[in-house]
Amino acid sequence: MQQCYGGIIRRQRHFISCLGGDHRKTLLSVTRMQSVMNPTLEADALSILRSISPTLDSTKHKGQAGKIAVVGGCREYTGAPYFSAISALKIGADLSHVICTRDAAPVIKSYSPELIVHPLLEESYSVRDEDRKSVGTLVLAEVDKWMERFDCLVIGPGLGRDPFLLDCVSDIMKHARRSNVPMVIDGDGLFLVTNRLDLVSGYPLAVLTPNVNEYKRLVQKVLNCEVNDQDGPQQLLSLANSIGGVTILRKGQSDYISDGKEVRSVSILGSPRRCGGQGDILSGSVAVFLAWARQLVGKEGPTINPAMLGCIAGSALMRKAASLAFEDKKRSTLTSDIIEYLGRSLEDICPVR
Numbered sequence: 001m002q003q004c005y006g007g008i009i010r011r012q013r014h015f016i017s018c019l020g021g022d023h024r025k026t027l028l029s030v031t032r033m034q035s036v037m038n039p040t041l042e043a044d045a046l047s048i049l050r051s052i053s054p055t056l057d058s059t060k061h062k063g064q065a066g067k068i069a070v071v072g073g074c075r076e077y078t079g080a081p082y083f084s085a086i087s088a089l090k091i092g093a094d095l096s097h098v099i100c101t102r103d104a105a106p107v108i109k110s111y112s113p114e115l116i117v118h119p120l121l122e123e124s125y126s127v128r129d130e131d132r133k134s135v136g137t138l139v140l141a142e143v144d145k146w147m148e149r150f151d152c153l154v155i156g157p158g159l160g161r162d163p164f165l166l167d168c169v170s171d172i173m174k175h176a177r178r179s180n181v182p183m184v185i186d187g188d189g190l191f192l193v194t195n196r197l198d199l200v201s202g203y204p205l206a207v208l209t210p211n212v213n214e215y216k217r218l219v220q221k222v223l224n225c226e227v228n229d230q231d232g233p234q235q236l237l238s239l240a241n242s243i244g245g246v247t248i249l250r251k252g253q254s255d256y257i258s259d260g261k262e263v264r265s266v267s268i269l270g271s272p273r274r275c276g277g278q279g280d281i282l283s284g285s286v287a288v289f290l291a292w293a294r295q296l297v298g299k300e301g302p303t304i305n306p307a308m309l310g311c312i313a314g315s316a317l318m319r320k321a322a323s324l325a326f327e328d329k330k331r332s333t334l335t336s337d338i339i340e341y342l343g344r345s346l347e348d349i350c351p352v353r
């Protein structure tokens with residue numbers, strides 16, 4: 001235990017020194033200092049990634065490096081939850097679950113024996129109107145059994161937009177929030193949240209990862225205006241602030257991240273290929289790094305936002321892996337190729353000692 005704690009302190013010191021700070025300052029003052037020292041918004045993403053990644057040693061037991069659950073996967077989409085969940089494992093989480101519809105489960109299981117797949121969700125077509133209430137209660141009870149064990153949920157990859165299913169997922173999110181489980185919300189999870197802001201509003205452990213379209217819908221709904229690229233960072237800050245300090249990672253040519261207090265960017269070279277599924281890799285990555293950052297920050301007190309660190313590290317890793325995959329595969333680069341480069345990217349940035 002002492003050894004583990006010593007490791008944490010060492011990593012915190014490394015983290016602080018990476019940001020050019022004094023070991024005695026709190027982690028909060030460190031990020032503030034970085035803003036002062038670095039006049040641009042660009043985060044020192046590689047240093048942050050290194051600092052929050054846990055060491056690998058023989059004292060650890062299964063589960064300590066993170067247990068992630070992806071809530072997503074329906075009749076149409078089975079790839080997205082798989083990409084997100086397998087990315088979490090490849091980055092270093094110990095266990096990765098997928099909570100999906102009954103129809104999607106055998107398909108997702110067939111992609112990989114590494115994932116723990118729960119066929120718990122139902123879409124309207126498979127439930128009679130009079131059974132909806134009881135089925136909804138059952139779904140929540142089943143998910144509840146697992147909730148306390150998860151270090152982070154990813155809500156939305158390939159979830160679909162069935163109203164009954166989204167009602168069940170709203171209940172899962174309410175429960176996760178009561179249990180203080182962090183949530184990364186992506187894809188159809190963002191469709192849900194844009195229409196039900198109360199699900200995340202004021203919850204600091206919520207991370208939204210919108211793409212171009214999802215961001216546009218959020219801005220229209222919350223700020224009641226159009227996306228303003230002239231003043232992008234300021235608008236992102238206002239958006240995060242208006243949703244009560246959730247963290248938003250706006251994906252694009254550069255990724256911009258804000259928790260309503262500060263804005264950071266990650267512009268590490270990515271890939272010019274825009275094949276579907278890269279956002280799913282990102283959601284699984286952010287979930288793992290957020291869980292790790294939370295472990296680290298927890299020891300120091302609530303002085304730094306682990307959601308910001310998780311987003312910065314996840315974005316950096318995803319972009320680096322995409323660039324390596326593109327170097328190799330060029331025009332034929334697919335999401336599965338990028339996943340294959342997650343390990344090498346991590347090793348380049350943060351080698352196992």
Ligand SMILES: NC(=O)C1=CN([C@@H]2O[C@H](COP(=O)(O)OP(=O)(O)OC[C@H]3O[C@@H](n4cnc5c(N)ncnc54)[C@H](O)[C@@H]3O)[C@@H](O)[C@H]2O)[C@@H](O)CC1
Pocket residue numbers: 076077078079080081156157158159160186187188211212213214276277279280
């Ligand atoms: N293999 C799979 O199963 C995949 C499933 N996905 C899932 O598909 C569902 C819908 O996600 P979408 O990303 O399509 O939803 P969006 O609302 O982003 O996209 C809807 C439409 O907008 C278009 N669009 C997307 N990005 C755009 C851009 N940058 N500029 C202009 N138009 C753009 C798309 O072509 C699509 O027709 C989600 O559940 C998502 O997780 C995606 O993650 C991709 C991979």
Ligand SMILES: Nc1ncnc2c1ncn2[C@@H]1O[C@H](COP(=O)(O)OP(=O)(O)OP(=O)(O)O)[C@@H](O)[C@H]1O
Pocket residue numbers: 187210211212251252253254255270271272274275276277278279280281282315318319
């Ligand atoms: N123009 C770009 N240049 C470099 N990287 C980009 C660019 N656009 C997006 N990315 C990167 O690709 C990743 C996925 O972003 P994207 O906007 O494709 O998400 P998405 O549409 O949600 O993906 P998905 O198909 O999984 O739903 C992000 O990490 C982002 O940094």
Ligand SMILES: [Mg+2]
Pocket residue numbers: 186187211279280
């Ligand atoms: Mg997406």
